[in-house]
Amino acid sequence: MRFLPLLASAAVGFQLSPLSPGRTAVTPRSSQLFSSVAEGSAQEQTADAAAAASQDVQPAAPAPVSRGPPTQPDMQAYSNGYKTAFSEISCALSTPTYGELPSDLVGTYYRCGPAMFSAGSLPPPKNSLVKPKQPPVPDGQDPSRMVLHPFEGDGAVLAVTFHGEGSGTEDEDGEPRVDTAGKATMRFRYVRTNAFTNERKKGKKLYTGMESTRGLPSAMGNDTPLPFHRHHLLPGLNKMRKNTSNTRAVYFGKKLLTLWSGGLPYKLDSLALSTDGRSQLGGVVKKEESAMGAKAAIDAKRNRILFFGVDEEAGSSQLNLYEFNSKFQPINDNDGVVQVKLPGLAMMYDFAATENYAVFVQPQLKVNTMQYMLSKEPGKSLSLEGEPSLLHIVARPSNKANAGGMKTVQIPFDGIPEANLQFINAYEDEDGAIVFDAIRSGTSAGRSANTQWPWASTLSDYQSTASSKSLWRYKVHPQKGFISKDCISDGQLYFGTVNADYSGQKHRYAYAAAGALGEDVAPPQGITKVDLESNTQESWFPEAHEFCGEPMYARRRGDDLEDGGYILSVLFNGKDESSEMVVLRANDIPSGPVARVPIGMAVPHGYHGCFAPTDDANWTFEEMERRAKLADKMETRGSMWNEVKSDFSGLGLRFDDMEEYFGDMM
Numbered sequence: 001m002r003f004l005p006l007l008a009s010a011a012v013g014f015q016l017s018p019l020s021p022g023r024t025a026v027t028p029r030s031s032q033l034f035s036s037v038a039e040g041s042a043q044e045q046t047a048d049a050a051a052a053a054s055q056d057v058q059p060a061a062p063a064p065v066s067r068g069p070p071t072q073p074d075m076q077a078y079s080n081g082y083k084t085a086f087s088e089i090s091c092a093l094s095t096p097t098y099g100e101l102p103s104d105l106v107g108t109y110y111r112c113g114p115a116m117f118s119a120g121s122l123p124p125p126k127n128s129l130v131k132p133k134q135p136p137v138p139d140g141q142d143p144s145r146m147v148l149h150p151f152e153g154d155g156a157v158l159a160v161t162f163h164g165e166g167s168g169t170e171d172e173d174g175e176p177r178v179d180t181a182g183k184a185t186m187r188f189r190y191v192r193t194n195a196f197t198n199e200r201k202k203g204k205k206l207y208t209g210m211e212s213t214r215g216l217p218s219a220m221g222n223d224t225p226l227p228f229h230r231h232h233l234l235p236g237l238n239k240m241r242k243n244t245s246n247t248r249a250v251y252f253g254k255k256l257l258t259l260w261s262g263g264l265p266y267k268l269d270s271l272a273l274s275t276d277g278r279s280q281l282g283g284v285v286k287k288e289e290s291a292m293g294a295k296a297a298i299d300a301k302r303n304r305i306l307f308f309g310v311d312e313e314a315g316s317s318q319l320n321l322y323e324f325n326s327k328f329q330p331i332n333d334n335d336g337v338v339q340v341k342l343p344g345l346a347m348m349y350d351f352a353a354t355e356n357y358a359v360f361v362q363p364q365l366k367v368n369t370m371q372y373m374l375s376k377e378p379g380k381s382l383s384l385e386g387e388p389s390l391l392h393i394v395a396r397p398s399n400k401a402n403a404g405g406m407k408t409v410q411i412p413f414d415g416i417p418e419a420n421l422q423f424i425n426a427y428e429d430e431d432g433a434i435v436f437d438a439i440r441s442g443t444s445a446g447r448s449a450n451t452q453w454p455w456a457s458t459l460s461d462y463q464s465t466a467s468s469k470s471l472w473r474y475k476v477h478p479q480k481g482f483i484s485k486d487c488i489s490d491g492q493l494y495f496g497t498v499n500a501d502y503s504g505q506k507h508r509y510a511y512a513a514a515g516a517l518g519e520d521v522a523p524p525q526g527i528t529k530v531d532l533e534s535n536t537q538e539s540w541f542p543e544a545h546e547f548c549g550e551p552m553y554a555r556r557r558g559d560d561l562e563d564g565g566y567i568l569s570v571l572f573n574g575k576d577e578s579s580e581m582v583v584l585r586a587n588d589i590p591s592g593p594v595a596r597v598p599i600g601m602a603v604p605h606g607y608h609g610c611f612a613p614t615d616d617a618n619w620t621f622e623e624m625e626r627r628a629k630l631a632d633k634m635e636t637r638g639s640m641w642n643e644v645k646s647d648f649s650g651l652g653l654r655f656d657d658m659e660e661y662f663g664d665m666m
Helices: 042-054 075-082 194-202 369-374 459-465 621-637 641-646 655-663
Strands: 089-094 106-116 154-163 184-190 248-252 255-259 266-268 275-278 292-299 304-311 316-324 337-343 357-362 365-367 382-384 390-395 406-410 422-428 434-441 469-477 481-489 493-497 509-514 526-531 536-540 546-548 552-554 566-573 578-585 593-598 609-612
Touching: 075 459, 075 546, 075 566, 089 621, 106 255, 106 552, 154 194, 154 255, 184 621, 248 292, 248 609, 255 292, 304 357, 316 390, 337 390, 357 422, 357 434, 390 469, 406 481, 422 493, 422 509, 434 493, 469 493, 526 566, 552 609
Parallel strands: none
Antiparallel strands: 089 184, 106 154, 106 248, 106 609, 154 184, 248 255, 255 266, 266 275, 292 304, 304 316, 316 337, 357 390, 365 382, 390 406, 422 434, 434 469, 469 481, 493 509, 509 526, 526 536, 546 566, 552 566, 566 578, 578 593
């Protein structure tokens, strides 16, 4: 374990014993699935969904086998996860093909990620008024339409609603309901960003501002899966900066947003995933061209949410920190906003919140002034300095004593800058010190520039563009300064999370996706749980051709233990090119999934999501199906309101669907 000595007050280093290797429970691949893929009209989708919901498939007989991680990940199978999703799921009911969904797992899981790698390749509905000038093409067929890095793909959202024991077979009016007990409802839909819509209409790639950057060998700059260079440096709304809205899905205060670093969030309908448009967070973000970050931090104790944005300039930057209450309204203190000046050009994509502060880490950059003035291309204009990164402690808008106050300290430099840091959680210790855990990018990235799809069909290809990643704990005091940083695990970890009920509070457990080759660079594949008190780690790995994404903690109804719930993750089967939801018990990760539920299509590798356990995210299948019909109809007819209205009753829609669909836009 690497340890950096104290710089300020005396403190004991955080010592951990060696980590246990974990084991694997292998379960059969899913053999049957239920889905209604959005190919054609809403009527066709409805018929498919109804047929799927009426089927009854018996789960496959379990045949668990214990073993360690695969000796080598199947990289051809992994690279199949970077294929364009040429269809969507409007609304479909799915039954587990292995195990049973727990009756106390109730709520909705959301995840966001890039899904279109051949630009403009989602066909519109058959009767759409707008037809693309160029038809969709398979990935790789037309190189001029391919993006040069997976991160440049247009964003799509997966939603999975777990119904628990179901809501009965009749509604309050005695009308029949679909039996959803032990099942889950799937939706998958692209975010209709302005850029997505433009390229869909044209049937070609229109945004090329990042292509020169993607073609340069760059340590961390073009890292896989999440690069350090994420947007063009030309500020505002322009064709150089394409907002793909592909990085994170956030559900809070009955609102669903998708985030991307460098532009405004997009607001989506929580049930149907249809896009309402860019959101200025109820007017709190004053400028439509504002650059927002791709992270929202939850204050679980006070039920609040925080966002941030950075106005980037070569000489100095401005950090904007926003805080909202449980109803997604800006808090009264300071109108929910504080602004602070940062030195130099601040490229920050993540942060964490404690009870009183927000924590940011700013790597120090060297700006090529001439290139910045001429092109503002990040690969040519910026380079990481071999200097200590800056840790900013910013008093939240709700901090009555010092809102907007900032303390900046240097993080001791050990040869690798803290760039592209992925925060897991932060909290304030008993002595007032701030403790935060984060996944840190290290060495090995940037030896070559790989812009050729599918990017990672061999392990050497992946290792040439992906950095090593490890779990670290940092400790700093708002008054005394930096205290320590410790390496918790050298294993290759991605997408760290905690139980959201402990967000901003002291936590014991952290979960992450893990590579199968220990400390060697490998893609995310298994699920790892780190116990920060007992200093142990346990893992589960699927087959060599299967790859898990971000693990998300899901609260179990009636339970308030930190690890008493479930871990959800999207598993991509690269051999069959299919995806499923896996459900593991958070207190027994090594035993593997208790249920595997087919999604109904191949969902590309994604990034970040959330789980909404509240009753307002536990909709019936009928509610989601009606909303999906409305969304499909609205997209098909566009602005032709009379046609939508005339088809309203024929689709089985209700006026409360229309009122909620249109009446809750931010």
